[in-house]
Amino acid sequence: MTIIEEDPMRKLAYALLLCAATVQAQEPGAPTPPQLDEAQVQAIRSAVGNSGRTITNVTRDAYRNPEQTLTFFGVTPEQTVVEVWPGGGWYTEVLAPLLRDKGTLIAAHFDPDSKVAFYRRSRAGFEEKLAEHPERYDQVQLTTLNYDADMPLAEPGTADRVLTFRNVHNWLAAGDGKAEVMFDKFFAALKPGGMLGVVEHRAKAGTSLEQMIDSGYVTEQKVRELASQAGFELLSVSPANQNPRDTTDHPEGVWTLPPTLRLGDEQRAHYLAIGESDRMTLLFIKPE
Numbered sequence: 028m029t030i031i032e033e034d035p036m037r038k039l040a041y042a043l044l045l046c047a048a049t050v051q052a053q054e055p056g057a058p059t060p061p062q063l064d065e066a067q068v069q070a071i072r073s074a075v076g077n078s079g080r081t082i083t084n085v086t087r088d089a090y091r092n093p094e095q096t097l098t099f100f101g102v103t104p105e106q107t108v109v110e111v112w113p114g115g116g117w118y119t120e121v122l123a124p125l126l127r128d129k130g131t132l133i134a135a136h137f138d139p140d141s142k143v144a145f146y147r148r149s150r151a152g153f154e155e156k157l158a159e160h161p162e163r164y165d166q167v168q169l170t171t172l173n174y175d176a177d178m179p180l181a182e183p184g185t186a187d188r189v190l191t192f193r194n195v196h197n198w199l200a201a202g203d204g205k206a207e208v209m210f211d212k213f214f215a216a217l218k219p220g221g222m223l224g225v226v227e228h229r230a231k232a233g234t235s236l237e238q239m240i241d242s243g244y245v246t247e248q249k250v251r252e253l254a255s256q257a258g259f260e261l262l263s264v265s266p267a268n269q270n271p272r273d274t275t276d277h278p279e280g281v282w283t284l285p286p287t288l289r290l291g292d293e294q295r296a297h298y299l300a301i302g303e304s305d306r307m308t309l310l311f312i313k314p315e
Contacts, residue, residue: 058312060263061101061222070104071097074125079163084117087286090303091192093121095267100224100310105129106187109180109216111172111209112137112194114149116156119167122190127166135172135180172212174205181216189213190224193306195250196243196281199236210257219315223259225250226268228281229307243281247307259311268306275305 063071075094102108104125113119113134126132136153137146157164172180191213198206213223230244239245251261277283281304283290288298 058220058260058262060099060310063098063101063103067103068098070125071102071121074121077121077124079124079160080120084120087117087303090268090270090285091117092267093118095265096224096226096308097121097125099263099265099267099308100188100190101222102188102190102224103130107131107133107181107185109133109135109186109189109213111135111180111189111191111213112197113153116153118190118192119153119156119164123164123167127163131168132166133168133170133181133186135170138171138173141173172209174201174208176208176211179215180212183215184218186216187218187221188224189216189221192226193228195225195227195245195253196239199245199249200240206253207256210253210259214257214259214313217313219313221313222262223254223311223313225254225309225311226306227309228304229269229275231275241280242275242277244275244304247309250307250309254309254311258313260314262310262312265308265310268308270302270305272301273303273305 071094075088075097102122102125106126107130108122108126110118110122110132113136116134119132119134122132134153137143137150139147139150141147141150154169157167157169170180171178195206198209210223217223227250228244230239230242230246230249232246232248234242234244234246236249239249254261273284275281277298279289281287284298284301284304286303288295290298
């Protein structure tokens with residue numbers, strides 16, 4: 028296997044960027060990031076370690092860091108949490124048991140009547156997953172999230188958290204202000220003081236919108252702009268999902284890397300050594 032050495036200057040640049048962003052988000056008088064107590068952290072740890080998770084999903088933990096990510100987002104067992112476009116249910120396998128007894132998980136999935144066949148298949152597969160294991164998923168509330176500005180993803184002002192994992196590039200690719208519609212919906216669903224957690228493939232600063240759409244990598248500036256336009260304030264930034272080995276300049280964009288590995292066996296060991304994409308992890312708040 029090819030081993031990729033980490034560039035110490037790139038690593039330092041990440042650290043400085045994250046530090047600066049966190050300081051900016053924590054000016055005097057500003058809201059402070061959530062701090063979980065030991066029992067709340069243990070609840071997340073237990074949910075990540077639950078026996079109902081599929082082995083293929085567990086193997087991705089090293090790249091997706093669910094315990095650190097959900098702790099940073101301040102997710103606790105009694106909250107109402109909206110998971111945006113859960114796909115096959117990677118995070119659902121963690122969030123459902125975490126929230127099952129005291130909280131509420133709303134899975135805002137693809138439109139079952141979408142013109143996009145992939146969306147219809149994904150929604151149907153997710154529904155089948157929930158139905159096959161009612162002991163885990165019987166309390167999950169399934170809703171639809173599409174680009175209809177008049178169709179809310181949840182009852183307005185009821186959610187404590189809205190979480191989206193690696194979706195922003197899809198909304199940008201859809202064009203016509205659809206990303207703005209999504210962020211507006213997140214804002215509407217949250218309570219005052221509620222928070223939006225975003226994980227997204229991170230592009231280098233200065234990357235054009237066209238390049239973002241082609242590559243699947245999005246700049247932090249673009250995500251912050253979308254959130255700010257919807258009314259959110261940046262609360263904090265986490266390094267939980269950064270990957271300094273990812274140069275972001277791959278021939279098939281982010282899909283060159285695992286788990287997609289779009290190039291097949293071509294330089295497979297090289298891309299496996301890099302691992303999954305470098306990702307931003309941002310927490311925004313809806314002002315009270």
